[in-house]
Amino acid sequence: MAFFAATGGVARTWASRARAAACIVVDLSPAFRADADVPLVLPEVNPEALAGFARRGIVAVPGPSSAQLALVLAPLHRAAGVERASVVTLESVSGAGQKGVEELEAEMRAMLAFQEPPPPTALPHRIAFNVVPQVGPFADDGSSEGERALVAEVRRLVGSSLRLAATSLRVPIFYGHSQVVNVRTRRKLSAAEAREILRTAPSVKVLDAPREGVYPMPMLAVNDDAVLVGRLRDDTSQENGLELFVTGDNLRRGGATTAVEIARLLFERHLSLP
Ligand SMILES: NC(=O)c1ccc[n+]([C@@H]2O[C@H](COP(=O)([O-])OP(=O)(O)OC[C@H]3O[C@@H](n4cnc5c(N)ncnc54)[C@H](OP(=O)(O)O)[C@@H]3O)[C@@H](O)[C@H]2O)c1
Numbered sequence: 001m002a003f004f005a006a007t008g009g010v011a012r013t014w015a016s017r018a019r020a021a022a023c024i025v026v027d028l029s030p031a032f033r034a035d036a037d038v039p040l041v042l043p044e045v046n047p048e049a050l051a052g053f054a055r056r057g058i059v060a061v062p063g064p065s066s067a068q069l070a071l072v073l074a075p076l077h078r079a080a081g082v083e084r085a086s087v088v089t090l091e092s093v094s095g096a097g098q099k100g101v102e103e104l105e106a107e108m109r110a111m112l113a114f115q116e117p118p119p120p121t122a123l124p125h126r127i128a129f130n131v132v133p134q135v136g137p138f139a140d141d142g143s144s145e146g147e148r149a150l151v152a153e154v155r156r157l158v159g160s161s162l163r164l165a166a167t168s169l170r171v172p173i174f175y176g177h178s179q180v181v182n183v184r185t186r187r188k189l190s191a192a193e194a195r196e197i198l199r200t201a202p203s204v205k206v207l208d209a210p211r212e213g214v215y216p217m218p219m220l221a222v223n224d225d226a227v228l229v230g231r232l233r234d235d236t237s238q239e240n241g242l243e244l245f246v247t248g249d250n251l252r253r254g255g256a257t258t259a260v261e262i263a264r265l266l267f268e269r270h271l272s273l274p
């Protein structure tokens with residue numbers, strides 16, 4: 001078995017070589033996430049899909065924003081049927097890799113020393129002391145790649161009947177992606193009920209005592225394998241509406257941890273060590 005954690009191009013080149021060497025690939029890149037012949041697997045949400053690895057010998061790991069949202073939406077969907085959700089993501093610069101991290105650091109150092117920051121190369125604009133409403137290239141319909149991928153992947157993981165709107169923002173934070181999520185369910189689900197459902201959901205931690213200053217923040221999510229959810233409240237502007245805030249470690253929960261859990265599941269259910 002090989003874990004691929006490079007670019008999509010590298011994954012496409014090496015996947016067939018791995019196949020030829022009877023090596024199963026767990027790929028963290030976006031290369032195969034939309035490929036119908038490759039299962040997209042989040043072990044807590046759709047472990048049964050893993051059986052499809054045999055078709056091409058590849059398992060795709062969902063992107064960090066998709067994994068984070070699916071972990072929270074799936075239990076709510078099972079309980080009350082999520083009809084529609086709308087999400088605004090606040091994505092850290094490490095989502096653009098090490099180059100994104102270095103770019104924010106260089107810009108911050110320069111600006112705090114009252115110097116002109118270097119021109120951006122990894123991100124489309126200066127990210128220090130800024131918010132950039134672009135994650136990846138835009139399509140003709142005005143959506144960014146990050147937004148399209150999030151919608152497609154969450155529907156693949158949670159259910160194709162789910163209607164989802166997304167806006168992806170890049171924010172000047174090094175690690176940890178956050179999401180403002182609005183949900184409409186088929187059956188009425190109060191904020192209190194939703195909180196109880198999420199308390200028992202796998203890889204989800206509820207942090208929701210706002211008056212005591214207890215709520216999810218990237219600062220708390222970093223180095224945690226669970227996704228943090230809080231600020232749960234009824235959205236009274238619509239029937240069966242809920243409002244919530246989610247944060248997660250984009251490197252762990254959003255990638256590395258999921259890849260390792262997929263490997264564990266593969267060996268438990270489908271493979272045996274020689
Ligand atoms: N960052 C996230 O939040 C996140 C979360 C989930 C999934 N992912 C996905 O995971 C992949 C890696 O992301 P990242 O953030 O870690 O990017 P990154 O910081 O740019 O790191 C990419 C790594 O891949 C290595 N690499 C490049 N070509 C290679 C090759 N041919 N063989 C072996 N290694 C090679 C690079 O090595 P050198 O430095 O030596 O070139 C580098 O260490 C991407 O596909 C990304 O979409 C990222």
